[in-house]
Amino acid sequence: MTDEKLWLLVSLQLSGEATPAELKELEMLKQQDPLLAGRTAVMERIWQANHADVEAVGSAMPFDRHLQRLSNHLGSPVLQFDGEPEINAVTNHRPRFLHWWWTAGAVAATVLFGLFFLRTDSKDNLLAPKIAANTISTRPGSKSKIELPDGTQVWLNADSKLEYSGDFSGRLREVKLSGEAYFDVVKDKSRPFIIHTSRVQIKVLGTAFNVRSYPSDKTTETALIRGSVEISLNGQPDQKVILKPNEKAVIDNASAELNNAGNPRKMKEKETMLVSAVHLDKKDQEVYETMWVKNKLAFDETPFDDMIAEIERWYNVTIIVKNKALSAGTYTVTFENKTLDEVLEGLQFSAHFQYQLKDGVVTIL
Amino acid sequence: MKSINDDIRTLQQKIGLYEDMKAYESLYMLLSPRLKNFCFSLVKSNEAAEEIVSDVFIKLWQIKNKLPDIENLKVYLYTIAKNFCLNYIARHFKNPVIRLDEMDIEPVVQLGNPEDLCISADAVRKIKQCIKELPPQCRIIFQLVKEDGMSYREAAEVLNISVLTVRNQVFIATRKVGALIPASMQSILYTDRRSAS
Numbered sequence: 001m002t003d004e005k006l007w008l009l010v011s012l013q014l015s016g017e018a019t020p021a022e023l024k025e026l027e028m029l030k031q032q033d034p035l036l037a038g039r040t041a042v043m044e045r046i047w048q049a050n051h052a053d054v055e056a057v058g059s060a061m062p063f064d065r066h067l068q069r070l071s072n073h074l075g076s077p078v079l080q081f082d083g084e085p086e087i088n089a090v091t092n093h094r095p096r097f098l099h100w101w102w103t104a105g106a107v108a109a110t111v112l113f114g115l116f117f118l119r120t121d122s123k124d125n126l127l128a129p130k131i132a133a134n135t136i137s138t139r140p141g142s143k144s145k146i147e148l149p150d151g152t153q154v155w156l157n158a159d160s161k162l163e164y165s166g167d168f169s170g171r172l173r174e175v176k177l178s179g180e181a182y183f184d185v186v187k188d189k190s191r192p193f194i195i196h197t198s199r200v201q202i203k204v205l206g207t208a209f210n211v212r213s214y215p216s217d218k219t220t221e222t223a224l225i226r227g228s229v230e231i232s233l234n235g236q237p238d239q240k241v242i243l244k245p246n247e248k249a250v251i252d253n254a255s256a257e258l259n260n261a262g263n264p265r266k267m268k269e270k271e272t273m274l275v276s277a278v279h280l281d282k283k284d285q286e287v288y289e290t291m292w293v294k295n296k297l298a299f300d301e302t303p304f305d306d307m308i309a310e311i312e313r314w315y316n317v318t319i320i321v322k323n324k325a326l327s328a329g330t331y332t333v334t335f336e337n338k339t340l341d342e343v344l345e346g347l348q349f350s351a352h353f354q355y356q357l358k359d360g361v362v363t364i365l
Numbered sequence: 366m367k368s369i370n371d372d373i374r375t376l377q378q379k380i381g382l383y384e385d386m387k388a389y390e391s392l393y394m395l396l397s398p399r400l401k402n403f404c405f406s407l408v409k410s411n412e413a414a415e416e417i418v419s420d421v422f423i424k425l426w427q428i429k430n431k432l433p434d435i436e437n438l439k440v441y442l443y444t445i446a447k448n449f450c451l452n453y454i455a456r457h458f459k460n461p462v463i464r465l466d467e468m469d470i471e472p473v474v475q476l477g478n479p480e481d482l483c484i485s486a487d488a489v490r491k492i493k494q495c496i497k498e499l500p501p502q503c504r505i506i507f508q509l510v511k512e513d514g515m516s517y518r519e520a521a522e523v524l525n526i527s528v529l530t531v532r533n534q535v536f537i538a539t540r541k542v543g544a545l546i547p548a549s550m551q552s553i554l555y556t557d558r559r560s561a562s
Contacts, residue, residue: 006543007539007543008536008539010539010543011536011538011540012532014539015510015516015517016514016516017517017532035548036548038548039543039547040543042482042546043539043542043543043546045477045482046477046482046492049476049477050475050511050512060398060401060415060418060419061397061401061415061416061419063390063394065419066393066419066422069416069419069423070419070426073423074426
């Protein structure tokens with residue numbers, strides 16, 4: 001019977017559930033019987049061997065593999081952050097004591113940027129070292145949304161990279177973009193927001209617009225949704241154009257010149273930048289240029305080859321088009337939350353092709 | 366184990382309020398090995414257990430905004446893990462038994478090696494066998510309390526049973542294992558050494 005009582009007390013003690021009185025009773029029992037005390041000591045050591053020594057047990061899935069699964073599952077935010085921003089570098093124009101919560105939020109936002117650790121393959125070093133303190137990039141096949149230290153919201157499309165200085169504390173808010181992003185810029189007249197791309201720079205006061213500047217694209221596009229932006233060519237600061245809402249500017253990347261076709265407004269000197277209306281969906285009055293933000297893969301009279309390039313980036317696949325005749329057509333279609341297979345099957349209705357999907361490579365016959 | 370719960374609490378706040386990825390990783394490193402063992406006990410497949418734990422943490426990321434309101438995150442995660450395991454069993458087993466007190470449970474319980482325990486390898490083997498032969502519910506309760514350092518209340522919440530049941534089952538497991546521990550002079554000497562140092 002004492003045995004029963006003893007092991008009950010031991011089980012309570014080792015579980016950390018014993019009361020002081022029970023612990024005292026256990027001590028007394030052990031003192032009375034040294035042999036029992038020896039056995040409880042062994043039991044103690046058995047309890048101490050537990051999952052704390054993880055190595056002995058075999059570990060769980062490595063975190064990076066888990067993160068990959070997480071990204072695949074969410075179908076979007078695979079953020080990749082470079083550079084460690086300094087937490088205390090966040091500055092604030094408002095009196096601190098009044099707005100401690102604001103600072104806290106800003107610090108949190110800044111900290112967050114430093115906290116992703118997946119490595120980016122830095123193939124292209126677009127940025128002058130001056131601004132390159134933080135890098136946020138997305139892989140092909142994923143998108144993400146970020147908030148900059150000033151509160152500006154940025155939706156980053158697949159295979160894109162945004163770089164900015166750590167704290168946005170200077171006279172200008174400057175970022176560098178490669179790829180496509182939709183900006184909703186917080187108004188701050190004293191500190192213009194400037195976006196640098198490989199071909200142009202865009203100056204903003206407070207507005208929402210889409211910038212598309214993939215290195216592989218033939219053109220750089222800026223589509224304005226509201227507010228106003230001023231676009232100038234790199235190296236030609238006097239050559240600029242101001243966009244009105246629902247207009248877009250298209251710059252030919254190949255020629256150093258801005259070209260001007262269709263129905264443009266007058267610009268000084270060479271008329272080199274094309275300004276046209278954004279593409280509005282006839283039914284919903286939705287702007288095609290920004291549909292990707294809502295996870296819609298949308299094409300409006302898009303040439304076949306451009307469309308294929310977009311699909312490759314969207315789904316992170318390689319597409320080989322064997323049937324060159326397909327390149328002739330243009331396509332207008334919107335896919336919302338569709339799988340690659342569904343998109344390809346959808347296209348088969350109008351394009352009449354066969355395709356094979358194998359190891360992430362699509363072959364269109 | 367108190368300190369572990371404090372750590373979890375801190376990480377929980379960081380993830381919930383700031384979507385702190387570093388804290389998310391820390392929490393994963395802290396809990397995923399234990400959770401994996403727990404899942405393995407139920408589904409008895411390493412790969413499935415790994416994926417279920419990953420799914421649990423995906424779920425955690427999805428509900429991160431609600432984290433500040435969750436009282437005991439460890440219990441919460443184990444409960445989700447248990448439910449995922451039961452779903453898995455219902456889907457993948459031919460004759461699924463999804464009652465914890467009836468299903469077979471593979472215990473993952475560490476004993477330590479015979480030299481450290483100062484008992485014979487044979488005694489260790491017998492203890493292992495004994496733990497394997499405990500009633501299934503008893504096995505998993507013992508595992509949660511001993512291996513994962515859960516309080517009786519926490520284990521009770523995860524398994525949806527009463528605290529008293531947990532207390533009784535831990536006692537039964539301890540008594541059965543204790544009965545197999547031989548009384549030897551060695552272990553007494555060991556005890557003396559420890560108390561002397």
